[in-house]
Amino acid sequence: MTMSTFSIRGTFRGAIAALAFSTTMGLATAQAADAITAYTSYEEDEIAAFLARAKEDMPDLTVNVLRLSSGDLHARILAEASNPQHDVIWGWAVTSLIDPRIGELTEAYSPANIDRIAPQFRDPNGKWFATTGYMAAFCVNDEVLKAKNLTMPTSWADLVKPEYKGEVVMPNPASSGTGYLMIASILQMMGEEKGWQYLKDLDANIAQYIKSGSRPCNAASEGEFAIGASFALRAIKNIAEGYPITMVIPSEGAGNELEANALMAGSKNKDAAKRFLDWTISDNAVNEYYNWKEIVTATGGTMPERFKSAGLPEDISSVMWKMDFAWSAENRARVLEQWQKELER
Known part of the structure; x- marks a missing residue:
């Protein structure tokens, strides 16, 4: 027994x-x-x-x-x-x-x-x-896109387009591991100078920074916003539950x-x-x-x-950004301090 x-x-x-x-x-x-x-x-x-x-x-x-x-x-x-x-x-x-x-x-x-x-x-x-x-993904509400005549984003680069102003929510990297891996991957992909400028440009379209990594996807799933930057499994679960969303893995590669x-x-x-x-x-x-x-x-x-x-x-490795985990660890405090000083609200 x-x-x-x-x-x-x-x-x-x-x-x-x-x-x-x-x-x-x-x-x-x-x-x-x-x-x-x-x-x-x-x-x-x-x-x-x-x-x-x-x-x-x-x-x-x-x-x-x-x-x-x-x-x-x-x-x-x-x-x-x-x-x-x-x-x-x-x-x-x-x-x-x-x-x-x-x-x-x-x-x-x-x-x-x-x-x-x-x-x-x-x-x-x-x-x-x-x-x-786990890795980053966008939850995009198909019905909101159609109602507002917006195109489907495919990349981080797309999210700074003027058409998405006020339609994007993402996790606060100071409180969310998902949020931090997004910021770290962007800085690694673009280099710090271009990466920080991109984050400032993106901020112009951000409606809210949310403490949770899953909540941005839930907010988009419920039609509160068009796009929620979140993680893939949350998108998969919400799709299975019948929410009208599309999961988009950023074409530059998903932070993970x-x-x-x-x-x-x-x-x-x-x-x-x-x-x-x-x-x-x-x-x-x-x-x-x-x-x-x-x-x-x-x-x-x-x-x-x-x-x-x-x-x-x-083959999930085909869409994963090859993270420099040592860089992410060594620079976490500095990156978060700069993000909070310049972008947190």
Whole structure:
């Protein structure tokens, strides 16, 4: 008999929630299960689905999970640097993971079947590998376009056209990871001088900067504005729910963030931790990722039809901007300070 427990505590609106998920053998004759602790920034529903799949393959492994937002998790890992309380990092932003201070706490490990992950999605030194991620996309309301006789935008360059004045909403990069990856990708694509000028030109057409990464898509879906700069999965979900929108992936390339995994050097349960990391690129894991993520880096698995019908290409790397994650991490504070000074309202 297998017994599972799943509990949630904390504040969701404060972006801090701790989850504990454990799977243990209920029979007295069963051997004691292996146990690990994973720190993650995956969403609560994603964690539950992924670990339900993991239980199918590893019923004897106990996985205790602490879930925090990327920034809060970064602070916690650094605070615990002298005495890490976890065995693995799981599904955490690469922009955070490449901090050299974090790198000192991790250990190189090449999971079984690591070749399923293309080199561009893993650390050259083997310190981390990314399995999932998310990317920028526009949610464009077809009915608003028709009513106002507007053309369908296809690029970031299109969004500065005078016809879209007051019709564009996008996330505030100071509060939204999606918003920051958009700003960072624009500055990387265009170079800083042209990039900042573009952002000022774009600002003339922006109706609102919204704190959430998903809300711009929802606002466009509901017809409040013509265009919501958001992320692809939100667009795919809203299309599936029947909203009259088209998902547009900017032709220059979509800014993106990868969610990566790593082994902690200080883990006291390395065999179990490595077993879990091996599982994260297994067939069962990859198939479940496709239910939740627009970016799945591992080969194999099947992209859901609703993703393809919404306009997501099966080869997602063909539309992803090749982000310089080190630049994004190193310049985050400076970029946000300049954006808040010159553009926030």
